[in-house]
Amino acid sequence: xxxxxxxxxxxxxxxxxxxxxxxxxxxxxxxxLDGISGIGVNALGHAHPAVxxxxxxxxxxxxxxxxxxxxxxxxxxxNSLTKLAGMDNVFFGNSGAEANEAAIKLARLHGHxxxxxxxxxxxxxxxxxxxxxxxxxxxxxxxxxxxxxPLVGGFIRAPANDIEALRQIANNNPDVVAFLAEPIxxxxxxxxxxxxxxxxxxxxxxxxxxxxxxxxxxxGNGRTGSPFACQGVGLQAxxxxxxxxxxxxxxxxxxxxxxxxxxxxxxxxxxxxxxxxPLACAAGLAVLDTIAKDSLCANAANMGELIKxxxxxxxxxxxxxxxxxxxxxxxxxxxxxxxGELVAQxxxxxxxINVAGGSTxxxxxxxxxxxxESRELAAGVAALIRNFN
Ligand SMILES: *Cc1c(COP(=O)(O)O)cnc(C)c1O
Numbered sequence: 001x002x003x004x005x006x007x008x009x010x011x012x013x014x015x016x017x018x019x020x021x022x023x024x025x026x027x028x029x030x031x032x033l034d035g036i037s038g039i040g041v042n043a044l045g046h047a048h049p050a051v052x053x054x055x056x057x058x059x060x061x062x063x064x065x066x067x068x069x070x071x072x073x074x075x076x077x078x079n080s081l082t083k084l085a086g087m088d089n090v091f092f093g094n095s096g097a098e099a100n101e102a103a104i105k106l107a108r109l110h111g112h113x114x115x116x117x118x119x120x121x122x123x124x125x126x127x128x129x130x131x132x133x134x135x136x137x138x139x140x141x142x143x144x145x146x147x148x149x150p151l152v153g154g155f156i157r158a159p160a161n162d163i164e165a166l167r168q169i170a171n172n173n174p175d176v177v178a179f180l181a182e183p184i185x186x187x188x189x190x191x192x193x194x195x196x197x198x199x200x201x202x203x204x205x206x207x208x209x210x211x212x213x214x215x216x217x218x219x220g221n222g223r224t225g226s227p228f229a230c231q232g233v234g235l236q237a238x239x240x241x242x243x244x245x246x247x248x249x250x251x252x253x254x255x256x257x258x259x260x261x262x263x264x265x266x267x268x269x270x271x272x273x274x275x276x277x278p279l280a281c282a283a284g285l286a287v288l289d290t291i292a293k294d295s296l297c298a299n300a301a302n303m304g305e306l307i308k309x310x311x312x313x314x315x316x317x318x319x320x321x322x323x324x325x326x327x328x329x330x331x332x333x334x335x336x337x338x339x340g341e342l343v344a345q346x347x348x349x350x351x352x353i354n355v356a357g358g359s360t361x362x363x364x365x366x367x368x369x370x371x372x373e374s375r376e377l378a379a380g381v382a383a384l385i386r387n388f389n
Contacts, residue, residue, distance in 0.1 A: 012347055019046025022366050022373050024352065032347070035363045035377050036354045040186070040218050040330070043245035044290055045366035051248045054286035055279060064277045073281035080288050084227045085220075085240055087256035091265065092276030096217035096243035097130025099253035100180075102270055103213050103239050104134050106257065107178035108154070109264050110211055118153075119177040122169055122210075124160045126357075128187035129180070129215055138180060141188065160185070160193060163200045170208050178211040178239075179204070183229035186218040189357025190332025192325055195233040202235060211261055213239035217253070218330070221245035222291045222367050225301030225328030232327065245367075250283035252276070296367040300328040303374045307331060307363065310378035315385060322359075331363040332356070333385065342384055351380045361385070 016024045016032075022045050024032045037043065044051060058073065065071060078090045091102050104121065111119025123129070127140040136144050137152035145151055156173060158165050160181075169176060179201055185191040205212040212235075219229035220242035226232035228240060238261040243253035253275075257264070274280075291297065308324055311333060315321045323334040338358045346353040356362040361384075365377055 012344065014347060021045040021047075022369050030350065032350050032352050033373065033377055033380065034352045035346075035365045035381065036352050037245075037364050037366050038249065039354070040223060040244040040364040041247075041249055043221055043223070043287060043296075043367045044248050045368045048248060048286075048290065048368070050286045050290045051250075051283055054282045055250060058279050058282035061278075063279045064274070066273070067271065067275065071276060071278055071281065073278045073285060074276040077276070077281040077284045077288070080285060081246075081254060082256055084288060085242075085256055086231065086236070087240060087258045088262035090254050090256045091270060092281070093253040093255070093272045094251045094274050094280070095130070095253045096215075096241065097132045097135045097253075098272065098275070099217060099241035099243050099255045100129045100135045100138070100215060101132055102255035102265075103180065103215075103241050104138065105270055106239060106255070106261065106264050107180075107211050107213060109269065110261070111175070111177035113264065114177075114209070116175050116177060118175050120154050120156050120173060120175045121213075122156050122158050122166065122176055122179045124158055124181050124185070126160055126185050126188035126191060127180075127182060127215075128185065130217075160191065161197045163197055163204075166201055166204055170204050170210075176208065176210055178213050180213040180215060182215045182217075182219065183233070183235070184219050184224065184327060184330055186330065186362070187356055189334060189360035190326045190330060190362055191357075192327060195235075198230075198233060198235050205238070211238040213237065213241070216240050217243045218364075221287065222297045222300050223328055223330050223364070225297055225304060227291075227297060229327065246287060247280055247283040248287050250280050252280040252284050291367065294368070297328075299369075300367045303365075303369050303371070304328040304331060306371060306374050307365075307378045310375060311382055314379065314382035318386060320385060320388060326363075329363070329365055329367060329369070333361040333363075333381065335359050335361070335385065335388070339388060342388055345388070346381075346384055349380060349384060351377070351384065353381060353384075
């Protein structure tokens, strides 16, 4: 039956009724191991008691008041999140794209403050920053942009991991005000940016007064084994955006800033009706508390290594596999050819996985996954790939 929904998604023929931990159950009662967490959102898995308690208790008191007034849960979450990320302050929106929009606006203001009338932001090939007009313009994927021209201007595209190209842009474009990148490109296939590249980009940013802005919408909140991926490689950003895992499914996005960048956006220059409302912030606080209390960053690092070890052992001699990579619980298994069919085959086998960039199986399991579940996931994925032809 056709629904009244706009047909913007190619959906798989399954409906989930409930979940528990790393498992989801469909309306027929079938159980699935969740290797994708609603695209990196359900960091604590499904129906985590700490999140359930936080949002039910908050709903019982106050769901929304407005940013016309002070919101104590928002202030508490701001303190926890910025402390965790090593940043100074934060603006809350409702999604990853909105977090990036805030960063883009902040960068443009940074330019105008210095008299740069046409400020430009350097973005990378293969980047994904969202689906709003500015963020799809920043995205390095023509499929996402096609049909939505005119694109938003003010973005300069650079190849990833090419520091010479970045240096050339710096030498030739006095209007650049910021560099925006995902430390690990998720949507284009779990492409880990070289640490040397990121650290050299930091130097270029500092030398040219560019803001180093990291899109950690997917890599943040413990996903890669450190609270934020930049911390895992000793990289200090001026702006960090995040969203996905922060609310465990309750919509929330955050744009954090540090140092001079933290004083750029002033009163009346940005806003959101829903952003940082009491309900979303209660969920965010429960997530951050649980990540700390249950050492989920360390668990993500350990379980990620275990999953990669099992995959490597099981797929070592497999001619279909080109590369196994990633950090923490953000893992990509790149095959030699496109493998979108694996998603439906996984579903049949009771395994929820995703394919990114055409040929890379992407795993983003909940950070609460234990050793036995990690082995089950890795063995299941390896079997799928072995049987793929
Ligand atoms: C998912 C994602 C976004 C967009 O987030 P939405 O919540 O869908 O707007 C932006 N950047 C990255 C790196 C993402 O993975």
